[in-house]
Amino acid sequence: MPDLHDLGGRREFFAPIDHFPDEPVFHEAWEGRVYAIATFLQALMGPNFDAFRAVMERLPRDEYYGPYYGRWLGVMEKMFSRYLTGERTVARLKVVATAFALKQFVLRPTVPRFVAARVAPRIVGNAKRAKTAARFGVGDVVRVRAERNTGHTRQPGYVTGRRGAITEHHGAAVFADAHAATGSTHAEHLYTVAFDGTELWGDAAEPNTEIRIELFEPYLELA
Amino acid sequence: MSDHPEIATRVEALESVLTERGLIDPSTVDAIIEHYEKDVGPLNGARVVARAWTEDAYRERLLANGTKAIAELGYGGTEGADIRVLENSAEVHNVVVCTLCSCYPWPVLGLPPSWYKSDAYRSRMVAEPRAVLAEMGLELPEQVRIRIWDSSAEARYLVLPQRPAGTDGWSSEQLIPLITRDAMIGVAHAVEPG
Numbered sequence: 495m496p497d498l499h500d501l502g503g504r505r506e507f508f509a510p511i512d513h514f515p516d517e518p519v520f521h522e523a524w525e526g527r528v529y530a531i532a533t534f535l536q537a538l539m540g541p542n543f544d545a546f547r548a549v550m551e552r553l554p555r556d557e558y559y560g561p562y563y564g565r566w567l568g569v570m571e572k573m574f575s576r577y578l579t580g581e582r583t584v585a586r587l588k589v590v591a592t593a594f595a596l597k598q599f600v601l602r603p604t605v606p607r608f609v610a611a612r613v614a615p616r617i618v619g620n621a622k623r624a625k626t627a628a629r630f631g632v633g634d635v636v637r638v639r640a641e642r643n644t645g646h647t648r649q650p651g652y653v654t655g656r657r658g659a660i661t662e663h664h665g666a667a668v669f670a671d672a673h674a675a676t677g678s679t680h681a682e683h684l685y686t687v688a689f690d691g692t693e694l695w696g697d698a699a700e701p702n703t704e705i706r707i708e709l710f711e712p713y714l715e716l717a
Numbered sequence: 718m719s720d721h722p723e724i725a726t727r728v729e730a731l732e733s734v735l736t737e738r739g740l741i742d743p744s745t746v747d748a749i750i751e752h753y754e755k756d757v758g759p760l761n762g763a764r765v766v767a768r769a770w771t772e773d774a775y776r777e778r779l780l781a782n783g784t785k786a787i788a789e790l791g792y793g794g795t796e797g798a799d800i801r802v803l804e805n806s807a808e809v810h811n812v813v814v815c816t817l818c819s820c821y822p823w824p825v826l827g828l829p830p831s832w833y834k835s836d837a838y839r840s841r842m843v844a845e846p847r848a849v850l851a852e853m854g855l856e857l858p859e860q861v862r863i864r865i866w867d868s869s870a871e872a873r874y875l876v877l878p879q880r881p882a883g884t885d886g887w888s889s890e891q892l893i894p895l896i897t898r899d900a901m902i903g904v905a906h907a908v909e910p911g
Contacts, residue, residue: 502816502867507840513832513853515899519754521831524725527732529828530749533795534741541795547818562819562834564724570731578734586739593742600794601748603756610793610824611785619798620871648869650816652843664799667871684870700847703863708870 498558499551502652503695525563532566535574537600538584538592541618544674548646549573620673622681624666629711630685634660637717638687638709646674649713653705656693657717661706662686669710683711758827759898761792762875765825766896766907767889769802770880780804783875787825796873797824804877805903809862812850812903813874814842820868822875826898833902843867853904876903883910 501507520526536546549569550558557568576582599605605614615621630636640655648670666681673679688706691699719725735741765787769776779786783800787793800822803811815821816839821829832838841849846863850856857863866874878900884892899905 499817501836501840503844504840507836508845509837511832511835511837511841511849511852513904514830515897517830519758519828520750522719522721522725524719524721524728526750526754527728527746529753530746531728531732531735531741533749534746535735538740550818559836561721561724562831564721567724567728567731571727574735574740577738577740578731580738583738584740589739589742593745596745597748601745601752601756604791605793607788607791610788610791610797614793614795615784615798618795621799648817650867650869652816664872670870686872695844698844700845700863701859702861703846703865705843705865705867707867708872710870 497651498553498555499547500651502650504651520563525561528563528567528570532570534592534596535570537596538589542673542677544646544668544670545677546573548674551646620668620670622666622668622679624681624683626683628663628683630660630663630683630714630716632660632663635717636660636685636687636714638713639715643671643675645671647671647713648710650707652694653687653689653707653709656689658687658689658693660685661688667710669712671710671712684708685711685714687714753828757823759825759896759901760893761790761827762822762825762898762901763893763896764790764889765792765875766877766901767892769877770884770892771887771889776877779877787875792824794824796820797822799871799873800825800875801872802875802877803864803866803903805879807861807879809864810857810903811864811866811874811876812842812846813866813868813876814839815868816840816843817867817869820873822873825875826901830898850904853899855905876901878903878907881907881909 549572553568637657638653642649663685666683668679669682686706687709688704691703769779779802783802819829819834843865846865895908900907
């Protein structure tokens, strides 16, 4: 399982935080180019951030821990390699239509209320009705299963095997693990689970702290 | 001169191949950069917070459904499909992190700053929040519960900071400069006036 990216509580990464209250959006011109090219290609090909993250998590170690947008560059070179070699193409009309739609509807200081509230979430979000009833409800005490999927997953190591309580259930969403692995868009229920600091870190926990995190139903079992 | 000339060269190569193959439109690429440098940033979030501070009915709508209430101001889109707003109080202080990558509510805060994406912040915030916050200048007493939100799936979080004392009767325009990006991530309080 790739774990380059799964950093919660990993002491080998503990270091002072280089915090600057104000910093430019892009520090160097190439960062903006990488970000914008990725945005354009996601709009063109249909966004699959799960696949994007899955490729990122398997980058060579030095590249993952290098500059942030260098990571994005590495992903694009891999994800779109067959387009770069010319093996695959996209119809010119589709590229023109994507450019038009972005300029016309997306790249604006504000968008109409119904677009922001109702249209955009359907395009950029993964919320979807699940085919099965929810197994858990608010207040249930659950344990995060001991095992994890071997590929991309949104089940962090530091909550694996730990007990928490469900505080919210906001419906379901496309299951990231399967979406990244096979492109499947089947949905699983999503719960917000609260963990007390001491459950996660034992005696090392700081007083009066808790962590809340959204977890997909397959990650959970009744405690 | 770039600090990463080798990466900058690879980016140029990528862009020129994509352009040659007709897969990107360079003027739209320019427009995307400009959009995120000029239109989308923490000022959007500050407008949302200022309105919540000055209008109770809006605050209630915001806490009930962040995405919809934020859409009233015309903000929404990528990384904003399900925005949840977390209200700080005298008892609970909320702070946001993404331990697995860099999830962040773009429509209201713009793209995340480097420190938010750093290995140090991502690894430490869930394990030693009081130490991290103190290091960033925010010392919270032990009786304040610290609730850390790890953005792992659909939800993206915006912290609604406490309104500073001494701002009664202030307009949104006066309040906006007090509402910093750091306060809306939860690593700072809103700025005290004066």
